Amino acid sequence: MGFSNFKLNKQLLTAIAEAGYNLPTAIQIKAIPLIQSGHDVIGIAQTGTGKTAAYLLPLLKKLNYAQGKSPRALILAPTRELVIQIEENARTLSAYTDLRMAGIFGGKGIRQQIDLVKTGIDLLIATPGRFWDVYKSGELITKELKTMVLDEADRMMDMGFAPQLRRIFEVVPAKRQNLLFSATMPEKVNAFCNEFLVFPFKAEVTPESTPAENVVQKKLSVPNFKTKLNLLLNLLENENYSRLLIFVKTKQSANNIYKFLLRKKIGEVKVIHSNKDQNFRLNAINQFSNGELRVLVATDVAARGIDVAEISHVINFDVPVQYEDYVHRIGRTGRASAKGDAITFVSPADEYHIRKIEKLIKAKIPLLNLPSDIKVEMTPFEEQQVMNREIDKQKKSEDPTFRGAFHLKLKRKRK
Secondary structure, three states, rough: HHHHHOOOHHHHHHHHOOOOOEEEEEEEEHHHHHOOOOOOEEEEEOOOOHHHHHHHHHHHHOOOOOOOOOOOOEEOOOHHHHHHHHHHHHHOOOOOOOOOEEEEEOOOHHHHHHHHHHHHEEEEEHHHHHHHHHHOOOOOOOOOEEEEEEHHHHHHHOOOOHHHHHHOOOOOOOOOEEEEEOOOOOHHHHHHHHOOOOOOOEEEOOOOOOOOEEEEEEEEEEEOOOHHHHHHHHHHOOOOOOOOOEEEOHHHHHHHHHHHHHHHHOOOOEEEOOOOHHHHHHHHHHHHEEEOOOOOOHHHHHHHOOOOOOOOOOEEEEOOOHHHHHHHHOOOOOOOOEEEEEEEEEEEHHHHHHHHHHHHHHOOOEEEEOOOOOOOOOOHHHHHHHHHHHHHHHHHHHOOOOOOHHHHHHHHHHO
């Protein structure tokens, strides 16, 4: 089946061909006809399988040409990186039309964005917070909106956007087409769909929370932070690790790993997290995309906004505690038809979380042995205490009567 089967106009088909898209993906085959028929649609597919084009193509066809001054379609996304990525894709696919569009998000001057909206646009792409800021200025008229898209809805719920979204729903026309797309569909998103969508059709090409088939998953048991650093350095000595995205839990860990890699001179490396300003983050992602950086260290702020075709490896230096994030992290590699590897470092305190992730993805991640030449460091007392407290907390969540390692030790002593 080719894109011409969707009865897209000539301008879109020309742009699709120039972008190098030969055949539609499974999610596009399922979702596009439903959207074109005017249904509300829930689209669920693995990251990197063409979800963005699945809603952009029928949306751009529906908009057709520049008309009026107020936006006729709205796409909401959780992060500025994702807004930028969607806008770039929309501009690529609409290259032979006169459609006007704008991406707005926090971290940039609002006055310029208000002026952009005032000039007249057909498609608005925004983070929920910045949409509301611009709407409050009185310059954003919503009465012409006919279509609303929520992209990465699960991430929006994780980031606490539900109240903002409900507020936005109150100021847009009630009669509209609603589209919701995501790689995962946790219960809180499912519940949210009941108030957002009207008799939706589901376009699902993989079970919910299923990692991309092109990604080879592996895990290694690593006792502590310093041993993780030794393992990371060992992996980076392999030339096949040509472009790595390293995910960590905290900004402090990200900075520490970045400094460590700089000292070891393993090639160009940068770090991005919420303390880095917008321009720095965008420049780092562009350099990574262009092949100027070998390694990018990131917190989950970047997990949904990086669309780079040739990431050879994703390394989970820390196991994510938001379990759906695992799917999104590893989905940064193995995009489209490319192959990729995802390697997760599992500390004793992470064993609980990796079991939960395996339950979520309905698969056992193969366990590899640590390479024999890796120096296994002694775990510092403070780090061990932190892990012990975390393990106690996990056991207590499973068994409320559990009283902790200290009480078990005391009980043994008394015996």
